[in-house]
Amino acid sequence: MFKLPGICARGLIRATRIPRRSPWVRSVTTEAALSPALLTRARVLNAEHISLSAQLTDAFDTKIAKRVGELTPIAQAVKEWDEIQNSMVELRSLLDDPETDVELRPLALEDLESSQASLPSIVDKLKQALIPRHPFATFPCLIEIRPGAGGDEAGLFAVEVLRMYVAYCTRRGLRATIIKQDVEDGTAEDRMSEGVIEVEADGAYDILRTESGVHRVQRVPATESKGRTHTSAVSVMVLPSFPESDATALGFDDPNSDYYIDPQEVKSEKMRAGGAGGQHVNKTESAIRLTHLPTGLSVSMQDSRSQHANRKKAWQLLRAKLAERRQEAREQETVALRRGAMGGVARMGRGDKIRTYNYSQSRCTDHRSGITLHDLHGVLEGGDGLDTIMDSVRNWMVEQEIQALAAEETAKLKNQK
Secondary structure (H helix, E strand, C coil): CCCCCCCCCCCCCCCCCCCCCCCCCCCCCCHHCCCCCHHHHHHHHHHHHHHHHHHHCCCCHHHHHHHHHHHHHHHHHHHHHHHHHHHHHHHHHHHHHHCCCCCCCCHHHHHHHHHHHHHHHHHHHHHHHHHCCCCCCCEEEEEEEEEHHHCHHHHHHHHHHHHHHHHHHHHHHEEEEEEEEEEECCCCCCCCEEEEEEEECCCCHHHHHHCCCEEEEECCCCCCHHHHHHHHEEEEEEECCCCHHHHHHCCCCCCCCCCCCCCCHHHEEEEECCCCCCCCCCCCCCCCEEEEEECCCEEECCCCCCHHHHHHHHHHHHHHHHHHHHHHHHHHHHHHHHHHCCCCCCCCCCCCCCEEEEEECCEEEEECCCECCCHHHHCCCCCCCHHHHHHHHHHHHHHHHHHHHHHHHHHHHHHHH
């Protein structure tokens, strides 16, 4: 008995006559498993990886090395795809060949079915490798929380949302610090007007960026005498946080950088802090407000007793907001270009209601992925339920991006023809 390529030796099994062109050998085509347009894109990028890798062997270049690193996951996925496709072709040819030893047919069939079973995971790996990594993916992040419609109820729920993310970060081992927690003048401390959490962990932005948008709560307020359900909303914005240690690399002083802010375009104001805080409050001008004049973006910080510390945090928040706005503008341009190819793009932004927390039904529903969990307490405690929802949204985002990429590549192929 000769050894066949792609078939593991499992020992002899009892020979079973399998009909030629067995009807239970499934045919998995390239088109069924992966969009031809995406496969073409993957092969183009793989060819670029091969070319740049060859250049690196002659002389090292930082930019080329970085690009090779970005393309490596695609090259590896293409290699796995080609290997399994070639193996499946060989196995099908073997099963279709009337001269094949009957003792080898069951082994070939078993290997073919095993390859077909592993194909979807390879396809998913290739698809995800094709999605460009978000430019802020490796950064720490800031989570800004603001109450929206709903009055006092929105302010109360904003505090619960803030606590949810702090608990989530603690459970995940992500260092989270509340750097701002303001309350409305004349209200209790449990009714927040704005809160900011700093998550000081590399890659925190990529983990938490699914949370940007409007979070809606449906419940009976404690002050509601007739037991009616009220709907309130809280806005969450996840922003990249740029460490001062990376200022030079990120180009804080480079006018062409997304992270650059012209100090001449920023109005700085000193104020007395307001709200709870003991004797220090309203006695020194430690609070800082920065306004970026060209865009009108304004941030304030008063949580520290040190004016210098408040100014530093205010600049950090302003830089994050401007960088996020610039990145979002580019994303909108991409969406506009894709809209023609896709006939519309399913994209939800920070102004959309992305999630509903229903207290009477102990239900949490994400309107992007469509997932619903009946474990509201667990979600608000930052537990596994929140992880489950965030994972489902990440998968939804991947699918949306893949559909857009496929539409783009299909349009390019049509134009070339």
